[in-house]
Amino acid sequence: MNSGTGVAARILGTYAVIYVAYLYVPVLFLPLFSFNDSIYISFPLRGWTMKWYETMLANGALHRALINSLKVGIATAFISTVLGILGARAVTRYRLPGQKPVVAMIMLPLVVPEIILAMALLMVILRAGGSLGLVSIAAGHILLCVPFAMVVLMSRFEGFDRSLEESSQDLGENAWWTFWRVTFPNVLPGIVASLLLTFTISFDEFIMAFFLGSTEPTLPVFMWNQLRFPRLLPGVLALGACILIASVFIVLVAEWFRRRNTPETQSGDMIIG
């Protein structure tokens, strides 16, 4: 185009690389220090060790926290994806009166500070005579996850040709079988992506789990509690490193499912909605 383009490209390219480094390097300190043979998180590094990982594996409280997190995560993923399917289908297939305010209400958790949501839920649950525990945590997580599930699923429902459903009905299938044999296989990648993403959100979520939980901590809450004891820090780092790797893996798998057979133009819609 013009002579400035080459220089601009090089400057911007350099900036982009620095920026990505800035995104990742701070997080990489967690695994780095988790292999360091010292209870102090400081330079210079003292030498390579696996002992923090060994103590982590032997820690019973941690196992219980992990199981709690898995329970909450799986329940949240399943319920919010089912709600997301219903919501996404209603929004993309039908034009209902009052649809916009309802969708706005569902999406509200994306923009309301989490602490306020958590406190409001806490208040309602306690006033209604409910008790705190894994169920209340899952309820909070579902509230947070439904908007994400809906956004992921809506792009999938929108991308799929309605005439397929119509022809199935013309060929004599009832609505139920049309859904199972035509709609469901078509949106399946979206469903898998939604399950994985909502699970990840729930698994990593701290605020709701912290304030709506009782004596049963989930993994992030367990880590938070450990932070108070400097002696336990390296163990938290080892745990954090494992969680990071697991999250990255799950999200990559989810991305792969989500992008299968979808045009590239939908690239940014995951968060923006």
Place this chain on the structure above:
Amino acid sequence: MLIPVLGMAIMSFWQQTGHMAFDVSGTLHNYVEALTRDMYRVLFLRSLAISGLTTLATVVMAFPLAYFIAFYVKRHKMVWIILVTLPFWTSYLLRVFAWKIILGYNGAINSGLISLGAISEPLTFLMYNPTAVVITLTHAWATVAILPIYVSLEKIDRSVLEAATDLGDSPFMRFIRVVLPLALPGILAASVLIFIPTVGDYVTPSLVGGSDGYMIANVIQFQFGRGSNWPSGAAISLTAMTIVAILVGVFVWMARRMSGRRS
């Protein structure tokens, strides 16, 4: 969704009289307190300032990257997008915690500089202040800024840019007069998506803010927790949400008007 918010709204007009006991005759007392007590005012202003700075820093830093991906990356765009999205899905707690390790008294920066001989005493200004909160939040919310800006840049019709060049605009003028106004929706979306949640952030101020870095979320949590004054906590929450909603509304309205006048 509706029940918790409504419940909170009703609660904000009550008065706490004991443990789980409330005077349910309506009063505006909690709102008067939320708006007039110095401590709350300081915290509101600090939260808004911290989150405003964070938003500004995040958007300014993210824009060149989004611009690069939209206009200069020809192949492997998806790789870049996934690369910048990935951190968003990793544990927020861990990302904040990483900064605690980096900025802390015995943290990576201090111990690194000491072992290099650059300083002899740990730098104390790194941690437990509002600056540390801004740094941490800017990093934690980076992804949220990049994506909307990228999408709005990507949507720009390339022939419009060529037309501007053909009509004699320099690349710089073209950027100011064509690219920036067209990218405005993305910039607005990014700002709103970062500003709103960061005002109410709890984890970051608690971990790296210290007492000078406490934000409004900390006092909300206190009122519902150890302070056990739920109605006051509810009133502060709703006041915070209202202030944020008004600010965001004014901000969007101003930005729309500015862009309207220019074109």
